[in-house]
Amino acid sequence: MARIIVSSYVVRFPLGGYLSWVLQWLVGLKRLGHEVYYVEKSGWPNSCYNPSNDLSSDDCSYGVATVSALLARFGLEECCCFVDAEGRWHGLAQQRVRKLFKSADLFVDMGMLEWLAEADRGALRVLVDGEPGFTQIKWEGGRAAGQKLPDYDYYYTVGRNIGTPRSTAPTAGKSWRSLFDPVCVDLFPCKPAGKDAAFTTVMSWQAHETVEFNGRSYGQKDVEFAKFIHLPSLTPVPLELAVGGAGSNEVPYEQLLQAGWRIRNSAEVTLSFDSFQEYIAGSRGEISVCKNVFVDTCCGCFSERSAAYLASGRPVVMQDTGFSAHLPCGRGLFAVRTADQAAAAIDEIERDYERHSRWAREVALEHLDTSKVLGNFLAELDL
Numbered sequence: 001m002a003r004i005i006v007s008s009y010v011v012r013f014p015l016g017g018y019l020s021w022v023l024q025w026l027v028g029l030k031r032l033g034h035e036v037y038y039v040e041k042s043g044w045p046n047s048c049y050n051p052s053n054d055l056s057s058d059d060c061s062y063g064v065a066t067v068s069a070l071l072a073r074f075g076l077e078e079c080c081c082f083v084d085a086e087g088r089w090h091g092l093a094q095q096r097v098r099k100l101f102k103s104a105d106l107f108v109d110m111g112m113l114e115w116l117a118e119a120d121r122g123a124l125r126v127l128v129d130g131e132p133g134f135t136q137i138k139w140e141g142g143r144a145a146g147q148k149l150p151d152y153d154y155y156y157t158v159g160r161n162i163g164t165p166r167s168t169a170p171t172a173g174k175s176w177r178s179l180f181d182p183v184c185v186d187l188f189p190c191k192p193a194g195k196d197a198a199f200t201t202v203m204s205w206q207a208h209e210t211v212e213f214n215g216r217s218y219g220q221k222d223v224e225f226a227k228f229i230h231l232p233s234l235t236p237v238p239l240e241l242a243v244g245g246a247g248s249n250e251v252p253y254e255q256l257l258q259a260g261w262r263i264r265n266s267a268e269v270t271l272s273f274d275s276f277q278e279y280i281a282g283s284r285g286e287i288s289v290c291k292n293v294f295v296d297t298c299c300g301c302f303s304e305r306s307a308a309y310l311a312s313g314r315p316v317v318m319q320d321t322g323f324s325a326h327l328p329c330g331r332g333l334f335a336v337r338t339a340d341q342a343a344a345a346i347d348e349i350e351r352d353y354e355r356h357s358r359w360a361r362e363v364a365l366e367h368l369d370t371s372k373v374l375g376n377f378l379a380e381l382d383l
Contacts, residue, residue, distance in 0.1 A: 002383045003035045003103060005123065008110035011040045011063035011082045012047045015267060016276025017202055019070055021130075021304045023273065024182050025108070027074050028370025031184070032378065036076065037092070037100055038067075041114045042085040051267050058085035070273055106383055111135070113150050124381060127152040130181070132159020132169065133297035137213045139172035149174070154381065160300030161322045169297040170213060177380065180326075181304035182373035183311050185364050188277060190313035193357065197284040198238035199317065199346060202266050202276075202305060205243055205251045211293065222250070223292035224319060227339060231287070232260025234343035237350060239287055242266040242279065280308055285315040285349060285360075287342060298322040302368075310364035313357040317345045327367055332359030 006029070010022045022038070029036045042048065042058065049055075050062040064082050068091065071080055081092035089097070097118070101107070104123035109115065111130050119125050127150065129135045135157070139149055155174045161167035163176040206220045232239050243251055244266035253263060269279040280286075286309040294301045300322035309316050310333065317334045319342075324335035334345035349356045366372075 001033050001035060002105040002378070003037075003100065004029055004106045004108065005037045005039055005100060005104050005115075005119070006108045006110065007039050007112050007115050009040060009043070009112055011060060011067050012043065013049050014063040014066040015049075015051060016270030016273050016279075017305055019067070019273040020276055020308060021181065022110070023070065023074070023187075024184055024304065024370055025110070025374070026071070026076055026079075027184050027187070028182050028374045030074070030076065031370065032374060034378075036079060037097075037104075038071070038076070038080045039083075039092075039097060039115060040081070040112070041083045043112065043114060045085060047085070051271055054267070060084045060090065064090045066272070106378075106381065109152070116150065124154070124383075125152045126154045126156060126381065128179075129155070129157035129159070129162075129176075131208075132157045132162050132299035132301050133167070133218065133293040134208065134211055134291075136162060136169045136172050136174075136176075137211045137218065137293070137297075139174075140170040140213060141211075143172050156377070157299075158301055159294075159297075159321075160302075160326045162299055166322055166325065167298050167300065169299055178300070179377050180302060180368050180373050181307055182370040183304065183307040183364055183368050185311040185361070185369050188280065188308055188311035190311075190357070190361055191281050193284050193314065193353070194282070196238070197282060198240040198262060199285045199287040200240040200242060200264075200279070200283040201286050201288045202242045202270055202279070203289070204266070207291065216296075218293035218296055220291050220293070221289055224295055225289050228289050228319075228342060229256065229259050229261075231339045231342055234339060235346045237284065237346050238262060240264060240283075242269045276308075277312075280312045280314060283309070283314055284353075285309065285317065285346070287346070288316065288318040290319040290321050294321040295319060300326060302327060307364060307368045310360045310368065313361045315349045315353075315356045315360045317342050317349070328363060331363075332356045332361070333363050 082090045107119040107123040240262035242264040302323040320335035
């Protein structure tokens with residue numbers, strides 16, 4: 001049994017998709033027989049988002065309560081710590097966390113770069129990059145400017161092609177290992193899908209700023225969506241977007257509605273982990289347009305959200321980021337590059353929905369389940 005500390009940013013942004021993303025790691029590692037802890041810091045002023053009033057502030061009470069209640073459902077109620085903007089420790093006490101870091105076998109940083117000082121006390125330090133292409137381009141720019149890059153023992157990314165000839169993304173001088181975002185398949189029960197339900201997705205229109213590398217700009221889903229905006233006219237199956245994000249004020253709602261898309265507020269449908277599960281279960285499948293930086297760098301990313309759809313027995317039609325080189329496609333999961341291909345995939349699924357639903361769950365079980373993804377991850381680290 002290893003003592004493992006995980007860090008991310010779910011207290012600061014306690015919405016269903018983020019709660020699910022971190023939960024898969026914590027529950028998955030615990031089920032493999034390890035002692036698991038979660039730590040997080042406020043990071044910056046007004047970093048704590050409260051979906052009940054749609055405000056960001058230094059008040060972490062909503063996030064702390066939400067995360068604590070969710071972890072308690074899985075026997076992890078005594079395993080969480082959050083350090084607020086005033087330096088107050090919530091959950092695990094400061095001295096307890098310091099002792100844990102001294103005795104930990106592994107520190108998994110899911111991209112926050114905030115606990116390196118504490119982790120510099122014996123634990124194996126591993127970064128897991130969840131923004132492939134974007135991270136490497138940002139780091140390459142910092143490296144060129146003479147900045148010191150974060151120091152870890154190993155660098156992992158969910159971009160399966162990063163560091164290989166398949167991807168045009170830089171490596172920033174690091175050796176990148178890869179893995180899929182894991183999913184505890186049984187946390188997403190496979191329920192019958194409504195015949196009139198929509199193919200849906202949960203998305204941010206613009207998650208972060210544009211980045212540049214070698215004179216080329218790389219954007220977000222807003223860039224790629226232009227290729228698919230007319231998709232509703234190509235299939236009789238209803239299509240729905242639960243959309244929001246940092247650039248939500250720029251979402252072309254009227255244009256999307258006129259093109260035939262249904263629109264939901266992403267914050268409403270992902271208010272909790274349970275509502276995230278319910279939204280997926282109420283869908284017929286997923287239709288996912290990916291970030292431009294993922295597509296143009298061919299990074300090989302496959303999202304944790306899409307993994308949850310597959311686990312729920314919901315077929316996934318996803319814009320190809322290069323993931324098709326690593327996952328079986330054509331049965332329950334389809335990699336597409338154009339709206340015509342997406343429409344053909346949806347029509348193929350509808351012709352034999354029950355089998356594609358079963359195949360979708362099989363893809364999750366065989367390739368994305370935490371027992372396999374995290375088991376292989378720990379084996380590579382000799383843990």
